[in-house]
Each structure stands twice: as C-alpha cells, then as structure tokens.
Amino acid sequence: MSTQSAADRLALIERNTTEVMGRDDLLALLGTPTPIRHYIGYEISGKVHLGSGLVAMGKVRDFLDAGVACHVLLADWHTWINDKLGGDREVIRRIATGYFTEAMRASLLAVGADPSRVHFVLGTDLYDNNPDYWRTVIEVSRHTSLARMLRSISILGREQSDSVDFAKLIYPAMQAADIFVQGINLAHAGTEQRKAHVIARDVATRIRTNGLTDSEGHTIKPAAVHHPLLLGLRKPPVWPLPDDVDPETLKMSKSDPSSAVFIHDDPDTIRRRVAKAFCPPQETRFNPVLNWFEQLVFAFDDAPLRIDRSEANGGVITFETYTDLAGAYGRGMLHPSDAKNALTERLIERLEPARAHFAKPEVAAMLADLDAVLARTR
C-alpha cells in the first residue's frame, strides 16, 4: 500500500460512488501518515440482497485495495429501535453475528475481497466497551437542532413528525456517535444515509468527547462516501416516472423478493427474477437491468463485456464500458431479452463464491435460522 500515491488511493475510494463528502479533506489526510478507518453500518433485518451485498462490499474491496481499515458495524441497537426482527434483542444479536456476518463475508468473496481483512463489530459490544459512547450521543445532540434531526429521518409532514416515536430521532445521533467512538475518518453508506453523515461532519469540530484527530493531533471531520442505490427489478407503480420521483422508492427491497436477488440465491431463482424484471426497450433511465449492468457488472470487471447473441439477434457483441452498452441499448441495438440473459449469466457467475459459502452446513443453518425468524415475525 505504501507505494500508492494519495491520488491513486482517492481514485480507488471514489470510484463507483455518488459523492465523497469532504473530498479535499480526505485527499489531504491521505497525504499524512494517518491511518484511514472506514465503517459501514447495517440494520439487521432480512436477507442480504445485491445492494447491501455486492454494491457496498464492492466499495469495501476498493477501500481495502487503497489500504483502508474496513469495519462493518452490526447495528443491533438501531435494528431494535426500528422494530426489525420483532424487536427481539437476543434474536437480533444472534442473526447479526450469525447469518448477517456470513452473508457479508459471502458478499466479500463474491466481489473478490478477503473477508478476513474486514472487522465485524456488534453495536452492543461497541457501546459497552466505550464508557463515553452515550456522552458522545448527547454531545452530538447538543450541537444539532430538532429541525436538523427531523430532516435526517424520512418524515413527510408536520403531523407525521409529531407522532414519530422519539427513539427514531435519537437514531441519527447514535449514527454520528458510532463514527466518533470508532475513530472513523471514512464513513460509508448508501446515499439514503447521507444526512446522518452531514450531522457527523457538522458537529465534528464542536464535540469534546471522542473527537476525531489526524496523526498530528488536529481535529478533523470524517469524510463520507456514498454508493448509489441499486434499483429494484419491479416496474414502478407510476411509469413513466414523475419528474419529482424519489429514487429511494425505486430501490431494491428485501421485503419484496420479486424486486430483489439475494446474495445466496440459486441460479434458477436468479434466472426467474431477472427474466421477469422490468426492462423497457430503449429506455436507459431507471431501467433496473441497465442499472444492474452498470453497478454489478462493469463496476467490478475491468474486462470488456461480451454478449453471445444468436445470429438472428445480431450475433456476438462486445462492450468496453457501461456507456457503450447503454448507448447501444438506447438505440435499440440490444434487445431486452439478450440484455437479461447476459446479466443473468454474469450474476450467476459473480455469486458463485457466495453460494459456495452458503453451501457449508453451518452457514446454511444460519440462513435457515433467519428464515424461521422471518416466518415468525412477519
């Protein structure tokens, strides 16, 4: 790693992201001996789909390649606050350290990263081992207005905000505190979590407990990197999309399996899901099949993509970049069926290491455990 320049490391960190908040600060930090510490936090709810799995862990692979220390926070408290898995703390903890951890390891294997290089941290352990954790939560809160806290959670109007259970508002303060108590200078999440990172950056220079410093002891703000959301496979309820569509409503959801592929799905399931996917001809915007090509194929493979069509459909075609593929699709030169078939093949291949991981009996048992919990709590 020591041979990489700061610019090279930054290039790895920011590829396939929607933004790097504090990019200049991060570049400066990369020029110092300060170790870069990354984390991404997860609520433990259902099965791990390709968004949480491949997209996020693809970025973790990049971070590892850039010499960053990577952490996955198994956010059991946040899961509990959001009433997932029946709000049962013991179950949440068991699924977090069992199924969920293995699903993330499987995802890391699928993107070609070494799972043993990623640290898994359970929220409860983090908080119990940091006597100042809650002090940091309060400090973050002291420097954040109610209005800002409300904006950081997905709430529509006044009435809805009045009736929100108050723990939901403590949640973003805890997210910010998670960053500080772990000494994270590179926070990572999907774009939908950016507001919590804005809060963390806003309060970073004002908190007096667990403040971040660089290798020279100067107070710094955490940089934050956001990967794009992965579209769900279903046709949106309104199409064409209204101008003011919230992209958040289009993302893949584990609560709607027909919109999703899970990292341990078998080839037949993958074939079935992709075959049924919404894929409007010549439309590249908000087309999930195209979106998956961009984020799940070209984001990972440096090699050109070769699609073996029948001679009747145009024969073999090769794309160097996603832009090339999208261009051809937009001009009607790639049929939705051929696109889906090619995507299916690539996904089946990409996920082979994840399936192999879940073929181990002890890991398969963890998935069965989750299935039983989900059947009970839904």
Place this chain on the structure above:
Amino acid sequence: MSTQSAADRLALIERNTTEVMGRDDLLALLGTPTPIRHYIGYEISGKVHLGSGLVAMGKVRDFLDAGVACHVLLADWHTWINDKLGGDREVIRRIATGYFTEAMRASLLAVGADPSRVHFVLGTDLYDNNPDYWRTVIEVSRHTSLARMLRSISILGREQSDSVDFAKLIYPAMQAADIFVQGINLAHAGTEQRKAHVIARDVATRIRTNGLTDSEGHTIKPAAVHHPLLLGLRKPPVWPLPDDVDPETLKMSKSDPSSAVFIHDDPDTIRRRVAKAFCPPQETRFNPVLNWFEQLVFAFDDAPLRIDRSEANGGVITFETYTDLAGAYGRGMLHPSDAKNALTERLIERLEPARAHFAKPEVAAMLADLDAVLARTR
C-alpha cells in the same frame, strides 16, 4: 413504621403537595410489603434556595416519617445538558458531591430530618453501574412521541421548537429512565417537573427493561408527588397579574438573589430580603410573604403562630392555621410590616441548623468553591 396504617402513611406523603399522581395505586401499594422508594432529582447549578431546600426537604422529612427510602439524585448529566456551571463535567461533579450535597443535608437539618437517612446518588454513578440505563432511555423514547416530548419541555412555538438543541429533548426521557433504573415507585419534584412524570407513568407498563414491579412481581406505574412552587420575593413585572399568568414565572430564582433566600444566608441577609419583599396589603393571592408563611412556617410547625406586635399595631395575635392568618391579612387585620417581621424571625430560627452546618470550615470551603465557580462562569 410498621405500626402506621397505609392511610396514615399516605396522609404524610400527600400533605403540603399540589398532587399525588397515581394516588389510588400508591394507597394500594402501601397496603403491600413493597418498600416505597422515593427520589427527587436536582440539576446542580447555583446556590440552594428555600424552595429546593426547605420545601422539598420538608416533604422528604414527611416521606422518612412514613417509612419511605429517600434518594436525592445529583443529576450531573442533566446539568451538563442544560449548560449549567459552564457545562464543565468535572466542576459539576465536584459541586454536586461537595457543596450541593451539604446544602441538602443542611436543609434536612433545618426541617428536622436526619440527613444520614437520605441517600445521595450521582447521575454518572447511577448510569455507569446500570448497563441497561441507556436501553431504558431508548425504550422510554420508543413509547413516547416527539409531540409529547416537546410538550414536556418549556418551549413556546414551532419556531422555537425547531431550533431547540436536540439534547434538551432527550432530557425528559432520561428523567423517566432515572425513575426506572432506581426502582423508584414514588417520584418527587416541584410541579414544573410533572410532565416528565406523566411520561414515566405512560410508558411504565410498556417498557421491557427495568420495569417497576411490586412485591408480588406485578408491573406497576410510579406514583409521583409534586410540591408547590415557592414564590419569589420580587414584585412581578406585571401587576395585577394577568389571568393567564404562568405561575412558573413567579417562582423564586437563584439567578435573582433579591427574589430568594438561600438556606445558608445569615440573619441580616434574611432580614434585608424579606423587608424588601413584595407584599401588597390585604392581597393574599400571589403574595410571596403570605406564600412563605404557608409553605415555610405552617407547613413545618404544628404549633400555633404567635406574632408579637406593638400595642399600637394591635398587640399579640395568634393564628392556629395558615387560613386564619391569610383571612386576617385579607381583612387588613395584619399589617405587611408585622407579617414580614414575624416571617423574618421564623426563618432565622428555622435556618439556624443550616447556618451551623455551613459554619463548619470544610462545608464553608465548599460554598466558597461554588462562589468561585459562579464568578467564573457567569
């Protein structure tokens, strides 16, 4: 204590209060072997005046007499959240366990209670020794809406509530959690804190961590007892009072020494303060001198009050009850000067044990410590 009936104990508990929330529950509880555990929490800010000191500790005397285990929570976290004493945690802790504890002991001595029977608990110690404290804070929050939390703090309009620092809203959730982690079934405060007690009672049967139970293991709600506020000595800014006056604005404030007497004030200071007090002739409503007679003289003394006036002013007069005194004052049969002189004498006498306590060099040093802190932080 075992010879007291439940009704006798309840009579002691509720004398000189504005309300006992959950009175029927408490009466039922007093009929069981369940120990009654009381607490009152204090922010540590400035000097202890007669409201925090005599009125509150007068009730503690009653609770002790009723066989209740009494606790004073030195709320250092709450003090810090409200930026008192410069928001310096070390200073807050030192003043809490030093000056403030001794001032409460002095107050207990002044009302004729034994300070060694009251437990003083530092917030930090309470939280550090209860791994589930913060879980309880979150549980309380899960069962409380934002609107309710907002109503529990003193906030006027929407705009003000939007800009409130978020920690101020966690404060009432912590107050409720304080009750549960201490196993308190008799919470106690001035009337201005009742909303936090309402929250605690509302969530009591829904929380799963640190829930309260009686001696038979049944889940119970904490009862809550509120003592009346003690009026400040100054003339209110608007007089006669508007119909919609918030009594809270009339209470004694330690930040306005001319409105207050502190429990360690010397006789000359007491004389000067009372002599200057607002005391409209024949007006008994919101008259601080009359209010003090009710709460600081008749509340404590079973004996009749004898006032030695000059023959010209009507000679010796004796009142059996506060109602008698107020009636005479309202009819113009007791002059404000005579009332003030009599009140002054009684206060000087009542506070003698507190002054003696603060005459001890090590206790006097604690007051000097507070004075130095206040000079620095104001």
